[in-house]
Amino acid sequence: MKVTTALILGFNYFVGIYYTFFNIIYSLLLCISLIVIIKYTKRLKYAPVKEINYSPETPPVSILIAARNERDVILRTLESVFSINYPFYDVIVINDGSDDGTLELLIDKFKLKKIDMVYRNILKTAPVKAFYYNRELPNLLVVDKVRSGKADSLNCGINMSKAPYICTIDADSIVEPDALIRLMIPVIESPVPVVACGGVVRVLNGSRIEKGIVKDIGLPRERLPVFQIVEYLRAFLFGRVGWDALRSILILSGTFSLFNKNAIISAGGFHTRHLAEDMEIIVRLHEYYRKNKKPYSIKFISDPICWTEVPSTLRALARQRRRWHMGLMQSIIEYRKMIFNPSYGRIGLLIFPYYLFFEMLGPLVEFLGYLIVPTSYFLGLLNLNFFLLFLLLAIIYGIFLSTTGIFLEELTYRRYPGWDHLSRLLVYGILENFGYRQINSFFRFQATLYYLCGKRKWEHVRKNV
């Protein structure tokens, strides 16, 4: 009994310390992001967007869109991609064995014809069945291949790309017209080679699209996507901005990121066995460049925007979050040699331990906390006042973090202009801490169990369009 009591008490202390550390890190990130993002928005006034758009020196980019059963959204995405402002780009759609008529739709819409092309397997991929092309639309190529997953499809796109840079865009996303050019600015202006650069992903649900451009930004009627808007604002505007300021970016969203093609090829391409290929490639790029002692930089920029559909049902959300968390676990476990390894610099000493202790193990601690802390109280091991105060602190700090993302948005880009937008987002920012956060933790905890049981598979997320 004494041992159990000691263990429970010990766990309570651990939760306290863990929680304090976690919040200190978040508070620091918040302070850094606040300074960085406000300065950045001021700098936008003199960003060389126009110069880059009209310069023949702007590097060509291949936009890669891996599409599996995207019949309902692919045309909208292509319409958006074809309306971007960028001087030299081509679009490669990789049809990953769709069986819903995605390929037929593309052939019909763009009057594509089969063309015989040589496929060079620089990055080994599943077999390619055919290529489709229209001479009148020379910057579009559709590759039809055997189903093999997103990572393999992207590798196939890399094999076909002739540009020095590739930009990955999800087949259900809308890119803002200047997004690619803004993503290219650090690549052009940085004296250190930028091997990857990511932009912000925002929630498309509830917004009105016209000719591939988001015209009216709105909030969806369903509750779940609004919670995700609050979550995305927090994750992108102060999570990633803060880590970028510390030159420690470990994740760029595969929904919208720019990569140096040679860097990706040198690192071996996207990993086909990984559930979060976007995180894995960034970790691998860090590993490759640090190991080979080559100068490099991985950037996150807060203003190039890509809008994407988010799950509007709990079932779809669960699938998405489980996949993300299992992907994160896969990457951390596979590259565990980098943890606390000084030869990987701040990646090994700062960001990797953070991801291990707070992102990967966080749901486990949180979930156990929900069980053990109340048990401690019922066993009389915890003072009621202290317990309630601690709970209050946890909730208030959670609300603070949620609302700060919204305030950062208000101070900077203010994409949600209506008063009703602001008030609704703030209400959801508060409500997020009473259920949504716990549900998310549960999905991540579930993912941990799935991972440990070896149930690691890609769970397809069907989104409402």
Next chain:
Amino acid sequence: MIQKVIILIVSLIVFLILLFFLIAVFRRIRGARRYRELDRIRAYYLPILQESFKKGDILSIINDLISEPGSIKFKAIEELLFKLKERFPEPAKELLIRLGYVSFYENMLSDKNRINKATAIDRLGIIGLETSADRLSQMLRSDDREIISVTVRALSNIGTLEALALILDHLPGLFERWLITRKAVETALLKFGDKGTPLLIQYGKTISNPKIIAIILDTLSHLNNNQAIGLAMDNINHPDPEVRTKSLKIIERFSDLLNGKDLEKILSLSKDPAWFVRLHVAKILGKVNSKKDVIDYLGKLIMDENWQVRNAAASALSKKTEAGLDLILKILKGKDHYAIESLCEEIEKTELCRVLIYNLLSPDGEVYKKSREILKIMNNLGFSTPIMEYLQTGDEAIAMELKLLLSEKAA
């Protein structure tokens, strides 16, 4: 004690949430007012400015336009003048001087805040006064990359030869101190356009830093002035491979001006150790006349060890139409699969495929025979889509020939 600390932290957090909320609300209200006022002023003054610019009379409106620097009116008038500057450059510039914008931003150049300084540099660049170039060039002595990039861009917006000379004067120092990237310089230099060519050529002749010569050559390769070809030919055997490549890039652009001697020099680079130099040689050979030695060199480049060179040579060869038939046939009958596939792909992508199909009605027996053989080999290798397409929509006589060709394969 701990409980008191927690209560204090909770209170502080609640206070911060409320503070952020109030700031957000205040900023929204202030922003809405500000934008309403900006819109009102812009809507009021736009027709007045347009009218006076059209009449060529700006003096009569100056008093009405004067405002406190930093005020909403100051901002609104500035935006209007920047907008009208494209249509009425001189009167807009004149007003920007008289209303104190230039002196306001010139004073801001000594601001210690980097963002304010960069904003001032950027605005002076947009105003585009020749007299600002000297003041701006002083900013090139800074050690701040951001300031340097914005200054180079601002000078390129001013666009005078003096501004170009100022950038060029500072280039070696900037590169030595890693203060600017190549792409940023190239983008800026291009904005000077063709008028900058003589100065760039002159500068290119005096500079010894290969990195800078490469930038100058690359910039010239995008401009339309063929005087650059002299500098390119001078650097064609430069020890730095990048300089050789950029020289070839200019030559490629003006390939119709090449004489026999120049071509010989270029052909000698087909054995260059750097693959990207050989790649540009292949590209040039695709554009020059189809003499036998050119075709022969392309034949060698199509077997190059580097795939990019082989692709470029295949593409160049596909442009040679009838003159290259012998070589195409020779390659297609060879054993280098990569070269064969590259060539088939290029033939299919370009007009040559159509030429080969039409050649099936050629009265010239040799041309007919070679074209037919090439198509037959392509078909056997799976490059048959153009043939199939032609069969559906094309001329009947040719379609008959193609059917015969397909049946031979089946046999």
